[in-house]
Amino acid sequence: MTPSALICSMPAVGHVGPLLVVATELQRRGWDVRLLTGARYRSMVEAAGIRFLPLPPEADTLDDIGTGDDVRERGLATINRGVERAFLDPAGPAAATLEHVLAEEPVDVVLHDMLFLGVQTLFGRPRSERPLTVMCGITAAGFSSRDTPPYGLGITPLRQPVLNRLRNRVLGVTAKAVLRPVHRSLDLFLAGVGAPPLNGAFFMDVLSRSDLLAQFTVEEFEYPRTDAPDNLRFYGPMATAAARPTPAPAWFDELDPALPLVHVTQGTVANTDYREVIEPTFTALADLPVQVAVTTGGRAVETLPPLPANAFAASYLPYDELLARTSVLVTNGGYGGLHHAMRHGVPIVIAGDSEDKVETSARVQHAGVGVNLRTGRPTPDAIRSAVQRILGDPRYAARARAIGDAIEAAPGAAGLVDDVEAMVAARG
Incomplete structure (x- = not known):
């Protein structure tokens, strides 16, 4: 039967x-x-x-x-x-x-x-x-x-x-x-x-x-x-390959491999108000020696606030390629996105205080894979400090890689x- x-x-x-x-x-x-x-x-x-x-x-x-x-x-x-x-x-x-x-x-x-x-x-x-x-x-x-x-x-x-x-x-x-x-x-x-x-x-x-x-x-x-x-x-995590791979934008090959790449996203659901995470991240990192890649989760790129000179944007990005080059993820903490980052050994700055995100944020903190900003509307100063902290302390990336190894196994x-x-x- x-x-x-x-x-x-x-x-x-x-x-x-x-x-x-x-x-x-x-x-x-x-x-x-x-x-x-x-x-x-x-x-x-x-x-x-x-x-x-x-x-x-x-x-x-x-x-x-x-x-x-x-x-x-x-x-x-x-x-x-x-x-x-x-x-x-x-x-x-x-x-x-x-x-x-x-x-x-x-x-x-x-x-x-x-x-x-x-x-x-x-x-x-x-x-x-x-x-x-x-x-x-x-x-x-x-x-x-x-x-x-x-x-x-x-x-x-x-x-x-x-x-x-x-x-x-x-x-x-x-x-x-x-x-x-x-x-x-x-x-x-x-x-x-x-x-x-x-x-x-x-x-x-x-x-x-x-x-x-x-x-x-x-x-x-x-x-x-x-x-x-x-x-x-x-x-x-239950992950599968995309049915139709996302093509890389033209600017993807223009990224400077000598500079850290910070990826910022509010996911595909809580992405209606860019003032929560994306806009303060632009402000926080505009004058730092980093590059910023932002995805809008399907919304038009034109809906974003003005991009600083060191920022690049797309509605979607080829995530495996992106995360392989990413030094820090700034996010509001979707469970699937966190695991995708850790699978690639990427440490996390997490800003989530709605739905289940207070709990996923707490686990990022407890696992040592990133910095929990304890709010869904972080200030530019808080984001800047967290990104600099992660870039300056290799233990975050090492811990993310260790959990990534566990995910692979x-x-x-x-x-x-x-x-x-x-x-x-x-x-x-």
Whole structure:
């Protein structure tokens, strides 16, 4: 019998992209695969040869949070209303859709990203009566540990174990108090789908209910946890070659190899306001002996502020070629982009305080691969100081190269599918 999988992704390119890599590997091995996500990703999914299933409009919301007239949530707003909007509001419609899809066509395995809370509807039934479940960690791990602060605060572990655990315990109590409305809403949702309640656990701990916790990074870029779940595995980032390689612009060959190259980007989502990272980077580096390469994430180059004499711009760039020549990346911290940089041994200046970026920023700091500016709107002075600090201290690049080596050695999608197939075989 052909094994079957349903992949559930919340509608955002940083979620759909990595899960499509897994879907493609499953299908390559003969699996019957469907991917459930937002309507705007139909062409992307079908172009990969995967069967597409649409989320209902009520659950097809993540991409629209923080766009248009909406203001992206920051600080405490991120871990309050931001959690409810991204994590809880779509959960009920997503759960109902998941149940309907599985009733029409059962599967062996459901793989879901960490925000797809609708999967909780499966945990109200005995394990033998539901598909195997795999949580796909498309950003920093969020489950609780005595060795880590609560997710969403952007606070790194302390180096002294006893003091660290004491501090984390206090922060855990505080976080639950701050997020009491979120925990109350989550328990109401869990009761509504017949899933076990939180029973006092932190809201992110519902992720640990899946049979396999597949984190899309390497262990060296996560916080160490002496009490990590036994079903946690690290597979490295899910990356694939572009279907159509991006051509290099004419100025690419004009770059001076004797000068450090600083690449600055705000990614493809949070790139509507260049005043956040790109504009202050131009100001910070305009009179330094460096070159600056900027990408707009698909927007027209003409939308950028005036380029200083040492800056070059393109909508997209051939990233592998670019990063092979880059000395420092300045970014707002998308998880995939960070791993792409580290794969090439590029150290990072990170400026992110929205969505999950407070946590990715904290991991850049903790792993020693860069400087965390602790804000989404850094000043030119802060960026200048951070870039000069990295250029003057080879330990940042050395640490980025070490993690890059770990990424190259990671099992990737093939290793994940190996483990999924072993789980299905063990179940018989």
